[in-house]
Amino acid sequence: MKLKTINLKGKEYCQVVDRLKYFNDTHKNGCIETSYDLTTKGVVFTAKVFIEGNLRATGHSYKPMTSEFNLEKAETRAIGRALAIFGIGADASISSYEEAQEAINQQNKQRNPIHPSETQSGSGFHEYEDYKK
Numbered sequence: 294m295k296l297k298t299i300n301l302k303g304k305e306y307c308q309v310v311d312r313l314k315y316f317n318d319t320h321k322n323g324c325i326e327t328s329y330d331l332t333t334k335g336v337v338f339t340a341k342v343f344i345e346g347n348l349r350a351t352g353h354s355y356k357p358m359t360s361e362f363n364l365e366k367a368e369t370r371a372i373g374r375a376l377a378i379f380g381i382g383a384d385a386s387i388s389s390y391e392e393a394q395e396a397i398n399q400q401n402k403q404r405n406p407i408h409p410s411e412t413q414s415g416s417g418f419h420e421y422e423d424y425k426k
Contacts, residue, residue, distance in 0.1 A: 296382045306393050307382030309373035315381050320344055325375065327368055336364055338371035342379045350379035366395075 296315055298305040316323060323344045330337045335357040342350040352374030356367035370392055377383035 298382075301393050302397065304393070307377075309369050309376070312373055312376040312382040316342070316376055316379075323349075325372055327371060329364070329367070331358075334358070336367050338367040340368070340371035340375040342375045350375045352376070352378055 296307045296311050298307050300306075313325075316325070323342065326341045326343065328339050335355055338354045338356075340352045341348055342352075352371045354367045354370035354374060356363040356370070358364070373382075373392065374387060377387040
């Protein structure tokens with residue numbers, strides 16, 4: 294099954310939600326376990342992919358706690374990386390669409406700084422059940 298990808302600046306990326314759906318549909322005996330460590334500057338998330346109780350892949354992520362939803366974004370990124378390392382949605386890149394888009398946004402922000410009066414918003418990780426609807 295080929296996963297849906299999104300073209301971003303000429304490269305194809307798979308969204309974490311599509312990686313997660315594929316995992317849940319094809320690995321009924323699998324699970325993903327997440328944990329985190331808070332530091333004085335941010336959060337480090339670890340996601341572990343298990344099949345029949347055996348650890349098959351691990352992904353990590355770090356996000357500074359500088360804006361709303363960074364905890365959720367760090368978890369989503371760690372899950373996406375663990376699934377890519379496991380081999381789901383990693384045809385073109387280990388990075389997910391969300392991760393690549395965030396990197397591009399960060400580059401653009403450095404070129405065009407946001408005025409302090411402007412606000413930013415983000416989106417967090419949603420349960421798999423939310424995406425099945």
